[in-house]
Amino acid sequence: MKFSPKIFNSHPKQDGDFFLGIKRILGFKPKNIEVYKKAFLHRSMNKRDQEGNPMNYERLEFLGDAMLGTIISRHLYSSVPEGDEGYLTKMRSKIVSRKHLNELGKDLGLLNYVESRIPKSHFGENIHGNVFEALVGAIYLDRGYTFCEKFIQSRVIEPYVDIEQLEGKVISYKSLVIEWCQKQKKSFHYDVYEDTGNDVLKHFAVKLTIGEKILAKARATSKKKAEEKASKRAYFALQHKIESH
Amino acid sequence: MKFSPKIFNSHPKQDGDFFLGIKRILGFKPKNIEVYKKAFLHRSMNKRDQEGNPMNYERLEFLGDAMLGTIISRHLYSSVPEGDEGYLTKMRSKIVSRKHLNELGKDLGLLNYVESRIPKSHFGENIHGNVFEALVGAIYLDRGYTFCEKFIQSRVIEPYVDIEQLEGKVISYKSLVIEWCQKQKKSFHYDVYEDTGNDVLKHFAVKLTIGEKILAKARATSKKKAEEKASKRAYFALQHKIESH
The missing domain is CATH 3.30.160.20 (Double Stranded RNA Binding Domain)
Known part of the structure; x- marks a missing residue:
């Protein structure tokens, strides 16, 4: 039986839009929606968890930043077998540059989901990239490494990573x-x-x-x-x- | 039938010691022993793969460094729920410090397996940590993320990571x-x-x-x-x- 009342319990009505929005961004179903909510929680909301620890996207950003670096490293390792360590390091930092991550976050419209007491127009550019990294961290906690890798493959590597262009061999x-x-x-x-x-x-x-x-x-x-x-x-x-x- | 002649084909006699040594270090069986051989290959050997690309441990070191950072990040994320992004970053860099990685590599006796034209006594301290990182990269390529995480859990986190001591709250x-x-x-x-x-x-x-x-x-x-x-x-x-x- 496919129908299960649990689905409705775990995503009450007010969460429905958020759940659907995240599902579209991810390309798969979130399991634990709470961890994604945290990925969009700005520190200005001053939220705390049950133990009294501050709750916002910054810790997830720390985790997502590391995951992203690893998955891009793994991609470069296999797609550029002739590149030495120095080359791989340089290419990775181009791909995960602040500018690039901000562009990614902006393209996915992540700012729409951010919960903050500060008006969104007051944020600098970096909010886009920071929330993108937090989202990657949330995916990892919710669905594990393989889903995280798939997400980065389809949302970062395929649409954005062109080695020739990053190398500056081809400008346009x-x-x-x-x-x-x-x-x-x-x-x-x-x-x-x-x-x-x-x-x-x-x-x-x-x-x-x-x-x-x-x-x-x-x-x-x-x-x-x-x-x-x-x-x-x-x-x-x-x-x-x-x-x- | 457990006996399979394939086992002998894939690990000919001269590789037997290396295979057993690596198996003891890992705590599990390597699948593709070739990738571990690369993790111990110093650039002074001037080896090249079939496509003519230089073959040594440096690319694996790049990969292992990223993996290690991610797995330690994940560990810190869950074990220190009260630590903010800045704290987590600081603790991670203590754990994956050059000094710490050199100690790890030395404790595992990795230098014994290094293939090099340079006498081993001529290497500086960093060879231990570099080869340790390359080994982590090799595990990831051979057995995937989960094995890599288990290895780091048992060989790095359990024996070496003491948050109180790293925080300097307890010196000894x-x-x-x-x-x-x-x-x-x-x-x-x-x-x-x-x-x-x-x-x-x-x-x-x-x-x-x-x-x-x-x-x-x-x-x-x-x-x-x-x-x-x-x-x-x-x-x-x-x-x-x-x-x-």
């Missing part, structure tokens, strides 16, 4: 593609439209037409990212042609 | 116990003897007698550690008496 695939089109005297056109569908975040889709042919499509959380993603795909599709020039 | 339990005995005009005696048994490392056992009674026993990898461990046990056994003074 879009500019490479445009340059090629101009040299080849081929027309090109980026057709961008909103396409959020059932996603947690606003999404944009783009079609890149070169000459008469739709060469690549892509979706991402900003117009710029979608164009860059489509350009990257087009670049690899055209690579042998580009490189022979 | 031995001195607390001695002070108490002197005030109480009680005789005390530490009886230390070698007791390695089937262990990987040389071990010492100690009996602490206060007055006529054997108050605590302990075993550790050095005389000093065994005395401290027994003193700690005695201290907690005597605590109500000590605190009422």
